[in-house]
Amino acid sequence: MRRTKKVVKVGDLKIGGDSPIVVQSMTKTKTRDTKATIRQIRRLEKAGCEMVRLAVVNRDDAAGLKVVKQAVSIPLIADIHFDYRLALAAIAAGVDKVRINPGNIGESWKVYEIIKSAKDSGIPIRIGVNSGSIPQPILKKYGHPEPRAVIEAVRKMVDLFRKKDFDDIVLSAKAADVRDTIAVYQRLSEEFDYPLHIGITEAGLPFRGGIKSAVGLGILLNEGIGDTIRISLTADPTVEVAAAYEILNALGLRRHGPVLISCPTCGRCEVDLDKIARSVENRLKRYSNFMKVAVMGCVVNGPGEAREADFGIACGKGRGVVFVKGKEVKRSHENGLVEALFEVIDENIDNR
Structure with missing residues (x-):
């Protein structure tokens, strides 16, 4: 307190x-x-x-x-x-x-x-x-x-x-x-x-x-x-x-700007998650809104974490699913995942 x-x-x-x-x-x-x-x-x-x-x-x-x-x-x-x-x-x-x-x-x-x-x-x-x-x-x-x-x-x-x-x-x-x-x-x-x-x-x-x-x-x-x-x-x-x-x-003391969550990856990951996460992080710099964005690499924790975030990607083999507040809204090949994520973000927020 x-x-x-x-x-x-x-x-x-x-x-x-x-x-x-x-x-x-x-x-x-x-x-x-x-x-x-x-x-x-x-x-x-x-x-x-x-x-x-x-x-x-x-x-x-x-x-x-x-x-x-x-x-x-x-x-x-x-x-x-x-x-x-x-x-x-x-x-x-x-x-x-x-x-x-x-x-x-x-x-x-x-x-x-x-x-x-x-x-x-x-x-x-x-x-x-x-x-x-x-x-x-x-x-x-x-x-x-x-x-x-x-x-x-x-x-x-x-x-x-x-x-x-x-x-x-x-x-x-x-x-x-x-x-x-x-x-x-x-x-x-x-x-x-x-x-x-x-x-x-x-x-x-x-x-x-x-x-x-x-x-x-x-x-x-x-x-x-x-x-x-x-x-x-x-x-x-x-x-x-x-x-x-x-x-x-x-610590939950302020709510400012995007918060990116990404998994550390392991042998289960079948996409280039480091590249995807860095690309997402770079593009999030343009936004001032507080939002939780998850970028997850496999089926173990990916869907659950992505559903808990405001926006999320859960990846499979060369592909991924985009979530908005727990709801699956889009699927994409690995190369189009970042673009698909930000299309969804832009459709759902007022970035002023």
């Missing part, structure tokens, strides 16, 4: 409470290159991204935020490290949220300046701790960035916000180690009422990084922990969005 947290507004979106878990990503462009940044954000929006974070490295990036903000409708989050003045400039540019890192933002008075500006503008702040940038006094105390060190870094920063009566806060505390991340978020969820942004930092390339993220975040989400999610991958940011929705779909 979802653990209910305080509601925080980011633009028109609500985080926490009983709001849907929000999918976000981060641009991989230089924010000062506003044309490239706007193009990438529009692709992210098309992929289903609901909030996007942008790196603000210098004054030129901060100035670029204003241009980007005027060109897109998705809520923007300014990612700030080292220089508190960049947070002030980002807030002045109209961002919907600021993320600061306790490990490098500096002295308390700098944090207070950011809090004052955010409060005046009515926007929230994410306190984003990473295991790779724990404040030095805390790191020295524990010797390495173990979960206790990460949690202490969060606590100390939250205390500063509470002193200024600022509670429009989102928390995150990411580690590259899956078990450490799980332990940290479990503790944060027990200790704080603020919404949690969850992720595995520096997860890696899509295959391994996707698996690490699915394992760690899947456990947390299944325990009801997490209000926003980002899958950090060394890949195009739209891949991060797709991975996030796959995890949420698998």
